[in-house]
Amino acid sequence: MSTTGSLYVIGLGPGDPRMLTEQAKLALRQSQVVIGYTGYFAGVQDLVQDKECIALPLTQETARAQVAVDRATQGDAVCVISSGDAGIYGMASLVLEVLEQRTSSDPCPALEVVVVPGVSAVNACASLLGAPLGHDFAVISLSDLLTPWMLIEKRLEAAAAADFITVLLNPKSARRDWQYGRAQEILARYRAPETPVGMVRNAYRSDQSVTTTTLAQMSEPTVDMLTTVIVGNSQTRCWQSRMVTPRGYPIAETP
């Protein structure tokens, strides 16, 4: 089988179409088929109106990746759309995994596969909080759906002990209500109660909310799946409701 399909995996950024890169727009324009979660199409309507749009609900990520690979191996120019950056907990790894499985049984189709980077939730939320990510940081998803909770705890402990600025994704959902409190507990063992914490919900969307608080007070009831929480390191300060992490440490002072 010899085809010349192409497969772009792009990140749309946090929601506002002005956060799309030119390269992502180009990938959309060059595609015949656009595949993504139903909710993602609204922001890029003018870019996809002449395309075949395949919208699949949340939880059907694997199905989306499979349809994308099917269509691309049939010779179509296909674009998979993800929110944020497609490479950061996004569709890129799923698409490559499906491709890997296929090529282990079939001869490899002549596919061009391009992952287009985007502005992730991490970049977007940090910008709204000021400059929390001025130094080394760790990004941890609190969802234990596909990851054992013990490993997530180990990571929280490691990030806290080594003074990483700590970005918490998927902090809470209707079913997962205690993990966020546990994360706070672990971080509080290593960092001062007044450590600045930022919370951003629906970054760059019309219902955006940006809050700065402290480690001691971070258990807001409004924290949910759409919230990104950034806990500062030992050097992070709060200035006029913004978080600022300096690029370094005072000389001869190690936390």
Place this chain on the structure above:
Amino acid sequence: MSTTGSLYVIGLGPGDPRMLTEQAKLALRQSQVVIGYTGYFAGVQDLVQDKECIALPLTQETARAQVAVDRATQGDAVCVISSGDAGIYGMASLVLEVLEQRTSSDPCPALEVVVVPGVSAVNACASLLGAPLGHDFAVISLSDLLTPWMLIEKRLEAAAAADFITVLLNPKSARRDWQYGRAQEILARYRAPETPVGMVRNAYRSDQSVTTTTLAQMSEPTVDMLTTVIVGNSQTRCWQSRMVTPRGYPIAETP
């Protein structure tokens, strides 16, 4: 003193102007004064040709932040340009620190300060390597210019032990030649020798190079300040010269 200056801090992305977001372009268009490292202006020439451009050499980051705050408090619309994402080890924290110092002595000038997110080296390099960042990750700069080396080692150890995908920035320079080897040593204590490692130099520039190798073999002589190195977690695989980190762990298997 009451002025209505504005201060945008934007990230230009990895180098290719097609990676600029619309929001970043808008900030440039609305500015009268553009301040940045000399090398950053080439990629955005058509956007800044009617502006006052203040180009300052590398190492003069603080001077750039000070000039930017000076001009904005005088009432100008000022844009500070950074490579990558301005918030990730970028100019955003320096600019906010300078503002913080000023307002502690002067009455606060009426300044609009906006940090515009961008595609960081982390996002860009990951996309070129496939999908290495499909799970929790830690970003560590190996530069010990402003950070005690012992803390950097502690972070390497923590990231390695807790199975974080580990992104190494500033791995080596002419003066810092042993830190990268030390990082490899620490990671190798916790992760298999065949763990996939990706190296990207000059992402999305004409002289871009993308290499995948293993933890055992990552000490390439070409690694330098312009290289970003991504070390996979225990689940990362290499497939057709790409790194793929699955979104989760096999059930009941913790590293």
